[in-house]
Amino acid sequence: MTTRIGVVTFPGSLDDRDAQRAIRIAGAEPVALWHKDKDLKQVDAVVLPGGFSYGDYLRAGAISRFSPVMETLIDQAKAGLPVLGICNGFQILAETHLLPGAMLRNNHLHFICREQKLRVENAATAWTSDYEAGQEILIPLKNADGRYTADEYTLDKLEAEGRVAFRYLTDGPDADGYGNPNGSLRNIAGITNEAGNVVGLMPHPEHAVESLTGGGTDGLPFFTSIIKKLVSA
Amino acid sequence: MSRTPLDTVEHAAGTPDVEQPWAELGLSKDEYARIREILGRRPTGAELAMYSVMWSEHCSYKSSKVHLRQFGEKAPQSEAMLVGIGENAGVVDVGQGYAVTFKVESHNHPSYVEPYQGAATGVGGIVRDIIAMGARPVAVVDPLRFGAADHPDTRRVLPGVVAGISGYGNCLGLPNIGGEVVFDACYQGNPLVNAGAIGVMRHEDIHLAKASGAGNKVILYGARTGGDGIGGASILASETFDDAKPSKRPAVQVGDPFQEKLLIECTLEAFQEKLVVGIQDLGAAGLSCATSELASNGSGGMRVELDDVPLRDSTLSPEEILMSESQERMCAVVEPSKVDRFLEICEKWDVIATVIGEVTDGDRLEIYWHGGKIVDVDPRTVAHEGPVYDRPYARPDWQDALQADDAAKLPRPENADELRAQVLQLVGSPNQASKSWITSQYDHLVQGNTVLARTEGDSGMIRVDEETGLGVAIATDGNGRYAKLDPYTGAQLALAEAYRNVAATGAKPLAVSDCLNFGSPEDPAVMWQFVEAVRGLADGCLQLGTPVTGGNVSLYNQTGTAAIHPTPVVAVLGVIDDVARRTPVAFREEGQLIYLLGDTEPEFGGSAWSQVVHDHLGGLPPKVDLERERLLGEILISASRDGMVDAAHDLSDGGLIQAVVESSLEGGVGARLVVPDGLDAFTFLFSESAGRAVVSVPRSEELRFTDMCGARGLPATRIGVVDGDAVELQGEFTLPLAELREAHQGVIEGLLA
Amino acid sequence: MARVVVDVMLKPEILDPQGQAVQRALPRLGFEGISDVRQGKRFELEVDGPVDDAALARIHELAETFLANTVIEDFTVKVEEVAEAAK
Amino acid sequence: MARVVVDVMLKPEILDPQGQAVQRALPRLGFEGISDVRQGKRFELEVDGPVDDAALARIHELAETFLANTVIEDFTVKVEEVAEAAK
């Protein structure tokens, strides 16, 4: 039986089709989920895609968080359902407090779209097991509100528990994708919950699954990781 | 409301002598007289509102129409053309059952007044034109012109415009795959914000803006109607009909990209279920335009209940409702049996939708308000039979002196050091410098089909079909400096450059859209520029076999008597069978051979070199040879298809050195160049002769490639090799890539900081 | 030191997509009885020296030329008591 | 009908690049003597019915759970006199 991975479409979701394509390329079956439906259609995992749900009005993710689908999703995520939040999806996860912290306007105040070097800090989550810990990858990034912020206590706790999943790499030339693109504290690009089933990150792995259109395939392991995990489970 | 009686048709007929503010609404005395003649009575306030906006320059093309006809009259035979000029946007067959629609429009003036919202709503408007054809929008482009890069106001306008385009386009999920950024003092006070969009559909999904079938319902959906952009209407409303109103309404609208994204999705869903008979977007002139165009393009008449229009502001008068330019609205004609389903889809997407009228079997457009008939017109007279002017035009008396002031006489670099310094100066000048500060604010990846964007290729390219690799490419170009020196040639050079850019990536040019930005048509010199540019473009399109499918005219871009440079912006759309074969600009492999295609002559009029080094504009622009352009295009396309070249870059402003530096920086590999026989180093580097490109050829392909060029008669000169980490001109200078990058990057940010 | 607050709101006739989005979300959150929401910007300026008429006039000019675009926005300027110890 | 205003500002310890950008632009515009600028959001809520303690409590809750993200933002709620005839 093929693995079924849901992709939620909120009003204003943009990269939902891209997430579906990535899931397909990785070998699973993408299942479209609708924000007004509480029903998750018994999928094995869920991706909250990028975009500007509700136009990012108020705060990115603030309105989507109250969608019917999120009610179910929050409960099931707490019960272990694997959830990946990409960009706007990460912002939604932060607003629901499934992941700690918040995303603020980029420190340079602009939307930024670029290729970004990341280090995989935690290769033990449901979505990262096909990476090696410490592996450096190149993934596109595009957002206006990507500055990860949390208080010192939370940041220390995340570090201590190994829950910083991805970090922006800063020790190289800008032209090669190095640098902190938005002022995120401690160069944090993505984090995981304690159980490792909920992961959120600002960069877009679903845009790095075909070399023709994404400039590389470094994002594919996100999707192969989860498929392997689900198949072997 | 017991104030003045409602100005119904009946009331108007009975009160022929009421004073009407036609002049304040921008109508001439003759135009007002014509309206009275058409109606056989004075217009009601609502009718006057409709005629005045629809007969405005912006909506009626009254100064340009007589000339734009050439695009139809001289249109080349093209099997690709599915829908031509006259619809919201043209449609082109790209094969495999796909059709592509594309168009460029201007939003110049609003972007000067309120850069963010002006530019944002410009994107919104052009995207609605694309949806109205039945297509899913798949990409946007943004040709931009600003005042001098170091002028303080550019610091206000440029970041606002860029943020507006990025804020709106990114939020719609449309990759931005191309455009231009040009600085010139002539655009101070009149920045040009042109926006283009491309949409893809299956042939059978093409929709047109017409209301047919008596009994069919007219549905207005999207945002509520508010008091935006109705400066004119409030004159009507406040001074003639209701003195209590604020007398000025802002002429700038605030856009809501989120609402537009919902509009896209719900419209496409309605198309998919074949629920729509006719459709029209609401842009300039709002409901006046949508109702009169839908009605006049269809077979019957139309009856509209204006009271049913959902309002944001309940105090709006009927005139204001008719003229409002509130954004993010569309109008669909739907069969009665399908109305429920249509409304259901709108509800699914949280889009407000209301039946506001129906198609009738008469031939009148009738609009009712509070039970009274306030409009009763033949819609054709509103939408299509506006005034047409053949305005006087004359070659300005300064043209000769300008052309005589030949750039060839300017002092040239005297030694290798000066040559080197001028190369650095050129690649670091605002117009030639990297635009990454701007393009990095645009999402070029969303939708996952972008094959070329930013500096990767000479044109933007997107994949249309994931299975077959079918794709389309688009490039927009326009050089106001060339056009100022000679508008006829300038327009052809814009066309030639866009054509060449598309071919350089391996795509076959198919069709053209344009945005003609000029000063006041009431100035005979400007009018002459316009006439010449249109003639040049129409002749050029005929010769290249690429029909104009639609476009836009923006006039009155001037401050006082100072007009902008005539700026015809030309967009060329091309098709490629397999995007995997596209040719990028980057030099990537050391050892590959660099060939220069085409002939280089000492042509410096209007050149970047003359501007950057001497702040000079004079002489003649480069000569145009469209047969050569076509041949060059064919060679570039064949070379891409058969894998004979690894990189290709067209030569345009800045000449050969600019192109080579860009290809080297893009690929991170240098180039060793030699001045070919018969040329001096200066001309070799800086000439802007048209019809040229540089390519990098793998050694294994050299013979095949040169044979092909030889057999077809295209001059191909070996000028160097891809090598090292510097751009070197043998015997003259060496410029390390790091130094070039330093000069080329960061220029725009530096000016705006 | 004193604080001057400049509030910038879209003019009433101008569409306020953000305010609308907030308002439309309210019923879903179980909030009724709010008939309109408008969202604007609040600038808190810490002014060195006394906030006299001259200073206020300058801030008014700043608001008019820079903080707001009066084509689409209205603004108000007011001096605020800064309760020192308050959080 | 009454108006309740909710002001939302970033917590003082959180970097406010928007406010900073405004502040940095001031000298260029010829404004001196402003030592700090912070930019936040202002929400104007039009409330049907009386703004009694119960209503205010509800709006306070709305601000806390929705209008502000208290991980990063502080807020204040206040009732505003709506000058009826004023423009």
Ligand SMILES: Nc1ncnc2c1ncn2[C@@H]1O[C@H](COP(=O)(O)OP(=O)(O)O)[C@@H](O)[C@H]1O
């Ligand atoms: N410069 C031009 N070149 C070609 N076609 C043009 C040009 N300007 C306007 N048109 C065509 O005239 C028609 C009316 O234009 P317009 O009123 O701008 O359309 P819309 O209201 O849909 O934006 C369109 O079909 C448009 O493509």
Ligand SMILES: [Mg+2]
């Ligand atoms: Mg249109």
